[in-house]
Structures are given as structure tokens and as C-alpha cells.
Amino acid sequence: MATPHIAAEKGDFAPAVLMPGDPRRAERIANLLMPDARKVSDVRGIGAYTGTVDGKPLSVMASGMGMPSLGIYANELFSQFDVRRIIRVGTAGGLAHKVKVGDVVVALGAHTDSAMNTTRIPGIHFSAVASYPLVAAAVAAAGSDTTIHVAPVVSRDHFYGNPAEQVQALADYGTLAVEMEAAGLYAIAAQYDREALAVLTISDHLLDHSQDMTAEEREHNFERALALAVAAAHC
Numbered sequence: 691m692a693t694p695h696i697a698a699e700k701g702d703f704a705p706a707v708l709m710p711g712d713p714r715r716a717e718r719i720a721n722l723l724m725p726d727a728r729k730v731s732d733v734r735g736i737g738a739y740t741g742t743v744d745g746k747p748l749s750v751m752a753s754g755m756g757m758p759s760l761g762i763y764a765n766e767l768f769s770q771f772d773v774r775r776i777i778r779v780g781t782a783g784g785l786a787h788k789v790k791v792g793d794v795v796v797a798l799g800a801h802t803d804s805a806m807n808t809t810r811i812p813g814i815h816f817s818a819v820a821s822y823p824l825v826a827a828a829v830a831a832a833g834s835d836t837t838i839h840v841a842p843v844v845s846r847d848h849f850y851g852n853p854a855e856q857v858q859a860l861a862d863y864g865t866l867a868v869e870m871e872a873a874g875l876y877a878i879a880a881q882y883d884r885e886a887l888a889v890l891t892i893s894d895h896l897l898d899h900s901q902d903m904t905a906e907e908r909e910h911n912f913e914r915a916l917a918l919a920v921a922a923a924h925c
């Protein structure tokens with residue numbers, strides 16, 4: 691049955707959903723992966739597509755930007771459409787010297803400055819972690835590629851204004867990248883006893899902006915991350 695934000699029926703979604711932030715990237719991914727893709731929802735311009743990859747069902751749907759937006763879609767997909775796993779295919783800013791623009795980060799866990807996870811379990815600082823089988827599948831698909839990293843990221847409520855001392859401290863603690871959704875996704879998956887992973891392409895670097903991707907490149911440059919995401923979706 692349709693929800694306030696998804697105009698589809700239960701069987702319209704595959705058990706695994708790839709979820710970029712950008713609706714245009716979602717359409718591009720669907721066209722790239724699934725010649726048989728059909729649009730199953732388009733509420734608020736957030737297109738959702740379902741088809742098959744190598745005979746296996748897959749859906750692609752954008753989250754919009756930030757945890758509140760992703761939270762709406764993840765909640766509805768897990769609770770109303772029998773979705774079992776969501777794999778975010780996103781962009782992120784590098785915040786440590788060991789990652790470069792164009793590298794891929796498989797987000798093992800996600801620190802956050804958002805209150806959304808603070809209030810989940812009273813008195814507890816919730817740990818937002820990826821699902822191990824999905825991490826393992828993505829790592830296996832990465833092979834020996836040294837530009838693919840497996841590490842914690844930070845999910846922030848603000849895109850602009852990363853305090854320099856916070857960036858340094860996060861890097862000192864092994865955090866490689868900043869984005870805006872993974873911590874929310876991991877927590878919602880845990881809430882529903884489902885699986886989640888974020889595979890992030892580094893689109894810009896907080897310590898050196900000389901190689902930052904343009905808006906168009908951010909829409910297009912995701913193929914390597916996509917291969918890992920599909921491996922996780924179908925593991």
C-alpha cells in the first residue's frame with residue numbers, strides 16, 4: 691500500500707535497494723544497471739526503480755540529503771515494503787590525508803553530530819555500524835584496489851562549516867570522510883533488524899580543494915562504488 695512518500699505496492703520493491711542521495715544519480719544507476727528497470731514511485735520527484743541485474747531483483751531509490759530525509763524513506767521501505775537491505779551509494783568529503791578525491795570508502799561505522807541517534811536508547815551513545823555480511827561482500831569485490839578504504843566516517847547535520855579542530859580530531863581517530871546520511875541509515879536498519887551499508891566516493895577534500903569534483907562529476911563518478919554496492923546487495 692502507498693505510504694505518504696512512496697506511491698507503490700508491496701511487491702514493487704526488491705529486497706535490496708541501492709540508495710544515492712541524488713535523484714538524478716538514482717535514475718542514472720537504474721539505467722546503467724537494469725535495462726528492464728521500471729519506475730515504481732515518483733513522489734516529490736524521488737524516483738524509485740526496480741529491475742534485475744544478472745537475473746537478480748534490485749531497486750534503486752534516492753534518499754534526498756541528510757538524515758531526516760533518508761530516515762523517511764528508510765523507515766517506509768523497511769516497515770511497509772519488505773525491504774531487507776539498503777546500500778547507500780553516496781559522495782563524501784575526504785578529511786584525512788590517506789584518502790584522495792576519487793577514492794572509495796566503505797563505511798564500517800558512522801560517528802555523528804546529529805541528535806537523531808542520541809535519543810534512540812536513553813543514556814546510551816548509540817554506535818552506528820554497517821552490517822558485516824555487506825561489508826565483507828564489498829571488501830571481496832574491492833580485491834586488492836588500494837584506493838578503496840574500509841573505515842569509519844562521520845555523518846553530519848550540516849554540509850557547510852566543519853570546525854577545523856573537529857576535522858583534525860576525527861582524522862586522529864581514524865575517520866576518513868564526512869557525509870550526511872550513513873549514521874541515520876545504520877541506526878534505522880538496526881531498529882528494524884535489517885541490513886545496511888554505505889559505499890562513498892570521495893568527491894572533495896576538506897584539506898585540499900584543488901581536485902574537488904564539479905556538481906556534474908558528483909552525479910557521474912560512482913561506477914567503482916556501484917560495483918561494490920551491487921556485490922553487497924546480492925551477497
Ligand SMILES: O=P(O)(O)O[C@H]1O[C@H](CO)[C@@H](O)[C@H]1O
Binds near residue numbers: 710754756869870871
Ligand atoms: O551525494 P550524496 O549521496 O547526496 O551524499 C552527499 O552529498 C550531499 C551533500 O552535497 C549529502 O547528501 C551528502 O551526504
Ligand SMILES: O=c1cc[nH]c(=O)[nH]1
Binds near residue numbers: 784869893894
Ligand atoms: O557531506 C558531504 C558530502 C560531500 N562532501 C562533503 O564535504 N560533505
